[in-house]
Amino acid sequence: MRHHFGDLLDREGGYWTVVPNRERYAYRIGDVPAGSPEITIVTIGKGDVNWSRALTLPNLEELTLHEPTPEQLLAVRGLRTVKRLRITHARPRNLDFIGSMDGIEELVLEYVSGFNDLGPLQGLKRLRALHIENLRRVSDFSGLAGVTNLKYLAVYGTTDWKQPIADFEFLRGLPQLEVLAMWEVICRAPYPAFLPALSLGNLKKVRVHGSYFATEEYALLEEGLKGVEGTDWGPYRTVAYSHPELPHDDVRAHLPEEVIRSNHPEVTVRYDGRRTIEDPDSRWIEFTGKAARRFKASSADVEAKCRAQSERYSSMKEEARALISSRQAG
Template identity: 40%
Template sequence: MKHHFGDLLDRTYGHWNIVPNVERHQYHQDDWAQVQNSVSIATIYGNDLNWKKIGFLSKLEELTLHQPNKEQLDFVSTLWRLKRLRITHARPKTIDFISRLQNVEELVLEYVSGFESVEPIGELKNLRALHIENVRRVTDFSGLGRTQELRYLSIYGTLDWAQPIESFDFLSELKKLEYFNLGFVRSLAKTPALEALARLKNLKKIFIPDNIFTLLDYALLEIDLPGTEGSIFPPFEKSKSSLDPNGEWFDLLGKKAGRIKNTSPKAKEKCEAHSKAYAEAKQNAHKLLGK
């Protein structure tokens, strides 16, 4: 799937200063030979001329690499002043070059699908905001647990591909995390998958799809994160289908829970049974959390 160039970053709580995707091209030049020393934001394409000139920009704080070549990816490790970095449409075998950028506070990786390990990101001691989208060879995100200053984390797949995640236990190390967002992902974790998330104390907002975890996971979040935006999960909700615009459905909470049309004679019975199952899950969550 080709990148949408939309801005998926939630800027509500001020975690992001990086320019929105749609504005990135304003900071691009086909030829960087005459670049002004005052430039602080730059967007580099893989076929740009004289792009190495950015290495002499003492005020450069933000860089977008769009469809970069290998030489450009290797070169970025020398730009130690960078505070904000976005890389889109690249296939590096590793992202080791990132680990040298110790001043980076905001990192966006979109459609960077050649590498398998996120360990180099864990080396970024000042990283505060991270958005990862469509990194197809990664399933193990445990390396992110070392980003002790991280406040914002979002992990996305795409409309046509769900990002697999082996475990969410690494979240227990992110004590300062304030924002957590999952989109188009597939959990490979054992139940309960989200206990580590539920136990974080500084969360302000979460966005968790209502169809990829068990009822116990949603119950854990609802019970242990009462003041966090996005932590309430109704056992069922009404919705409409584009295939049947005149009809309404009840979408049931939880993985493989499915849906039922509101006109079905079994709709009330099924919704009541699911509400009861969720109530039982909450009781189990209370026990698990020691409450």
């Protein structure tokens, strides 16, 4: 699956200032003069003849490496002014070159598949936001423990390949984390795999779909992270599988995006700008948890099944409370 160039970064909270993915080509190095003090953002890749001019820009703050060559990856390690770095479609053997770029505050790694050790990122003492997407050789995330100023972490797979995560012990080494986001991921660690997440005293938001982990894990997070946004999965959810685009004569199709977010939660703004809304006839009830059951929302016995699931989920939450209490007492 090739990269979609959609902007998957959560822009709320001020964690990200890097330009949206789809705007990267507007900053291609092209004929930018060597040493130009006006240039602060640039994109380079294997097709750029003048790519080395990026190394001469005294005020360069943001760099995108799009399908970079090995030579380009090694050359940027000396750039100390760069605060925002995005790397897409690359196969470096290791991340040592990033570890020496100690000015980085925001880092995006998309489809970077040649390495398996995240340890070099511990050298980025100013790193506050990290988005990892489709790292084919990474499953051990223990190298992130020690990136002590990290506030935002997103670990993403894709619809055709789930990002493996060996366990969540590394979360204990991220004391400042405020946002934890995961999409299309898989973890085979046994329950209670998410126990380390309960140590995140500064956590404000969790973005995790309700179908990735065992149902007990969600009950544990609900009990252990009360008050954290996004930890209210509950025993089941209603999902629509059809989202038609709003017709042109619908006023919501033309409202500013910020107005849509504030006043029209029923409308979704896609990364390409399309406005869509749920088709009520396509709604299903999905139980929380990996491989959990689902039923058509219009099924005759759906209410009884939902009640039974709610009772099971309540029991799981009760067990989670007991587990948390016993760990705190110990």
